[in-house]
Amino acid sequence: MSARRLSGLLRFLYYIPGALAGVAGVMVWLFMLDPTVSPAASLLRLLGYGTFTAAIAPGHLAILFAMIAFWTGAGGWIVVMHGALNNIPLDIMEAARIDGAGPWRTARHIQLPMLRKWIVYMVILAFAAGTQLFVEPQLISEASLGVAGRDYSVAQLSYDFAFQNNNVNYAAAISVELLVVSLVVAAIFVTRSRFFDAS
Amino acid sequence: MRADTLVRAVRNTAAQPRVRPRRRPHPSGAAGTVLSGLVLIAFLVFFVVPVGWLLLAATKTDAQLVRDNPFSFGSWHALRMNWDALTSFQGDTILLWLRNSALYAFLALVITLVLGVPAGYAMAMMEFRGRHALLVITLVVMLMPATTLVVPLFLELNEVHLIGSLWSVVLPYSFYPFGVYLTYIYFSTALPRDLLAAARIDGCTEFGAFRRIALPLAAPIIALVGFFSFVANWTNFFLPYVMLPQSDQYPAQVGIALLLTDVPQFNPTAGTATVLRPELALATLLAIAPVLVVFLFAQRYLIAGLLAGANKE
Numbered sequence: 001m002s003a004r005r006l007s008g009l010l011r012f013l014y015y016i017p018g019a020l021a022g023v024a025g026v027m028v029w030l031f032m033l034d035p036t037v038s039p040a041a042s043l044l045r046l047l048g049y050g051t052f053t054a055a056i057a058p059g060h061l062a063i064l065f066a067m068i069a070f071w072t073g074a075g076g077w078i079v080v081m082h083g084a085l086n087n088i089p090l091d092i093m094e095a096a097r098i099d100g101a102g103p104w105r106t107a108r109h110i111q112l113p114m115l116r117k118w119i120v121y122m123v124i125l126a127f128a129a130g131t132q133l134f135v136e137p138q139l140i141s142e143a144s145l146g147v148a149g150r151d152y153s154v155a156q157l158s159y160d161f162a163f164q165n166n167n168v169n170y171a172a173a174i175s176v177e178l179l180v181v182s183l184v185v186a187a188i189f190v191t192r193s194r195f196f197d198a199s
Numbered sequence: 200m201r202a203d204t205l206v207r208a209v210r211n212t213a214a215q216p217r218v219r220p221r222r223r224p225h226p227s228g229a230a231g232t233v234l235s236g237l238v239l240i241a242f243l244v245f246f247v248v249p250v251g252w253l254l255l256a257a258t259k260t261d262a263q264l265v266r267d268n269p270f271s272f273g274s275w276h277a278l279r280m281n282w283d284a285l286t287s288f289q290g291d292t293i294l295l296w297l298r299n300s301a302l303y304a305f306l307a308l309v310i311t312l313v314l315g316v317p318a319g320y321a322m323a324m325m326e327f328r329g330r331h332a333l334l335v336i337t338l339v340v341m342l343m344p345a346t347t348l349v350v351p352l353f354l355e356l357n358e359v360h361l362i363g364s365l366w367s368v369v370l371p372y373s374f375y376p377f378g379v380y381l382t383y384i385y386f387s388t389a390l391p392r393d394l395l396a397a398a399r400i401d402g403c404t405e406f407g408a409f410r411r412i413a414l415p416l417a418a419p420i421i422a423l424v425g426f427f428s429f430v431a432n433w434t435n436f437f438l439p440y441v442m443l444p445q446s447d448q449y450p451a452q453v454g455i456a457l458l459l460t461d462v463p464q465f466n467p468t469a470g471t472a473t474v475l476r477p478e479l480a481l482a483t484l485l486a487i488a489p490v491l492v493v494f495l496f497a498q499r500y501l502i503a504g505l506l507a508g509a510n511k512e
Contacts, residue, residue: 010239012498014246019490020483022434023452027483028249030465031256037476039252039269052464075246103231132346135436139456143465155346155437162350163441175347182344 011082015075025072026139029064056144061152065136069129077122084118085111120193124186131182134159154178256480257281264477277477285478288458293482295447296454301489303365303439303450304432307372311428315375316421319382320413324395334383341376346437353441367442368450372432378424385420386413426497433490451486458482 020028034052035041049055056064088111096106112119137152138159151157154174162171252269259273260280267273285293321327322334352371353362361367390413398408414421436452443449446457460466461474 010243013243016250016491016494017246019430019487019494020250021430022436023456024434024483024487027455027459027479028253030459031252031476031480032249034464036464037256037264037269039248041269071246071249128344132344134346135456139459142456142460143462158346158350159437159441162353168350168354171350175350178344179347186342 007082011075011079014078017072018075021072022135023139025068026136029068029071030139030143033064053144053147056140056147058148061137061140061148064140065133066130068136069126073126073129080122081115081118084115088114116193120189124189127185128182131178253480253484256477257484259477261475261477273477278481281475281477281481284475285481288461288474288478289446292447293451293454293485296449296451297485299365299448300433300450300452300486303368303372304429306365306369307375307432308425308429310369310373311375311378312421312425314373315378315424316382316414316417317409319379319384320386320409320417322379323383323386324390324392324413337376337379337383341380349437349441352438356442362442363444363448365448368435368439371438371442372428372435375424375428378428381424382417382420385417390416422497426493429493430490451482455479455482455486 017025032038032040033044033049033055035044035050035055036052038044044050044055092110092114093106096110101109132155133153134155137148137156138150141148141150141152141156151160155178158171158174158178161167161174255270255272256264258275258278258281259267259271260277263271263273263277322330322337348371356362356367356370361370394412394416395408398412399405403411433450434452435450436456439450439453440456443453446454449457458474458479462476462479463473464476
């Protein structure tokens, strides 16, 4: 198989978990984290988690949610970054090579700086997605034998206020806070990285 | 992946369609090749193993799931048994959920395309009052976190007594500013105005020019908008979870979440109508099957097409 075909195939395979975004991805990871059925059971036991409850202890949740988000989302970003890397003009890459830059130096001084806007864009969207976390903690709390609470994420809290306690005003206040945090963080990244500068 | 990431990619490729010769890989040492190979394989394992495991889990009994090698094939008979058990859960309700998902996503797709594509076209090609304001609003709404809109949407739809009807999810799904913006970018950067002028001189009406010239040229972008709309709506959980109280209205996503609460290994308080783990795995597979099929068909566009950048291999 040619390197080009292999690269395309790998990108497609990395992208497949994107089809399992949402509930399906959580289901898959519930199984992956249950040592009685998981294909990574030996790894889980090696880390000292002999039971499902131990594997999803409250202290692990942040890492687990980050891992699920990475699993479903990274493939798409790999495709995007591949496109962005291909957009770097060939003469710049050529000049770097003639000047004697190896792969590491080219990556560090040419490719990463030229991908800056894409990276900022990815950081903003990934952060925004993280602040909106709902389905993952909601399902984990239903499946966790009482380990994880119903109020892990801000969106869950908003949901509980609006639909369990009939307090729409509190829910709205939480939504506004969420919006403000997302906007402020996006603004910081945009200004610090000179996102809108003409390059 | 968030659909909005494409906006800039589309803008890049649409604005500067250049063709470059293939880039040669930089000659690097054997150590570099081995290292990158290992990284690629590690990622491959991480991304693919859970999907492969899920496919195999549906062919096993619960006992086999615990006892056998995680990567062994169970039997067709066990798959059949799981299917029978799953469909008998509340009498074919899984099929009803899948039908609901398809209905909601398809209706929303039709409305999105019928409204969104002409809207993007009008904002790109026509001058009218409020055009700039509309464009800015589209952008702002596109960047708003969807979760923050669920509560106001609920209140709004409650006001017009649509909660619990299929429109309570289809209408919010059909509101798709990203699709409008994507078509706007395409029409404003890649569609030559001379082409439309020529069509009008040849006697095309304004609508005729849109339908016969602009639409066929924009087919790849329309397909892309349709793809993202369909996948986003099919995998949405929060909105139907809030809007649809009756279990016979659930889409598959909310349905399998309900199944989860009846799996004793994950929820010891599950009632008598228990669901076994392989049945849950099968239900998950059924719920993602349409998206996987769409992925396979859209693969050319997604992987090799638009996103490959200007230096297309």
